[in-house]
Amino acid sequence: MQAKTPSQSFTTVTDMVLPSETNPLNNLFGGELLARMDRAASIAARRHSRRIVVTASVNNVGFNRMVPLGSVVTIEAQVTRAFKTSMEVYMDVWVEDRESGERTKANEAIYSFVAVDDTGRPIAVAPISPESELEKQRYDAALRRKQLSLVLAGKMKAKDATELKALFAE
Numbered sequence: 400m401q402a403k404t405p406s407q408s409f410t411t412v413t414d415m416v417l418p419s420e421t422n423p424l425n426n427l428f429g430g431e432l433l434a435r436m437d438r439a440a441s442i443a444a445r446r447h448s449r450r451i452v453v454t455a456s457v458n459n460v461g462f463n464r465m466v467p468l469g470s471v472v473t474i475e476a477q478v479t480r481a482f483k484t485s486m487e488v489y490m491d492v493w494v495e496d497r498e499s500g501e502r503t504k505a506n507e508a509i510y511s512f513v514a515v516d517d518t519g520r521p522i523a524v525a526p527i528s529p530e531s532e533l534e535k536q537r538y539d540a541a542l543r544r545k546q547l548s549l550v551l552a553g554k555m556k557a558k559d560a561t562e563l564k565a566l567f568a569e
């Protein structure tokens with residue numbers, strides 16, 4: 400299968416925060432942001448694989464900044480690395496200042512998706528070839544994150560997580 404670049408899966412989703420999507424402090428409810436990110440990431444994974452994709456894991460989400468009612472929120476998602484049937488999708492979440500239009504980073508998140516056939520069985524995806532420096536950094540770190548996710552899910556023994564061992568040996 401021919402390799403694709405991360406930019407071929409680049410997805411941007413912009414939406415605003417409505418009253419039904421907030422917590423008692425009138426800030427965006429965490430679960431609502433998780434769902435928005437899941438949608439954006441699944442579109443990116445679909446664009447890379449051109450297959451049905453399912454969320455395998457939510458590996459890292461940091462809620463670093465409150466997102467007030469009425470905010471315009473943009474989620475940028477792209478596939479950072481493709482393995483055999485799974486893909487890592489990295490997301491940056493931006494909030495736009497109402498007056499200046501300036502964007503501030505609110506969150507980052509990393510989800511894993513698996514491409515499946517019509518019966519839900521995992522199916523191979525195209526490899527990925529990173530281009531920019533940031534894409535290369537994220538690509539290199541993705542294997543470590545995948546191994547961590549598999550260890551935490553009880554699907555890989557810690558002793559087999561070569562990338563994690565290398566990290567602690569440094």
Ligand SMILES: CC(C)(COP(=O)(O)OP(=O)(O)OC[C@H]1O[C@@H](n2cnc3c(N)ncnc32)[C@H](O)[C@@H]1OP(=O)(O)O)[C@@H](O)C(=O)NCCC(=O)NCCS
Pocket residue numbers: 453454455456481482483484485486511513515519521545548549552554
């Ligand atoms: C995700 C799913 C397809 C994996 O199936 P599986 O039987 O574990 O299949 P495999 O062991 O062959 O794994 C398939 C790929 O998923 C990866 N994977 C599985 N669990 C993972 C996890 N927790 N984190 C990261 N990757 C994971 C495997 O490493 C493998 O990747 P690779 O082929 O690129 O090396 C299956 O568990 C599933 O359908 N889950 C439900 C998905 C869903 O409904 N999501 C929405 C939740 S509401």
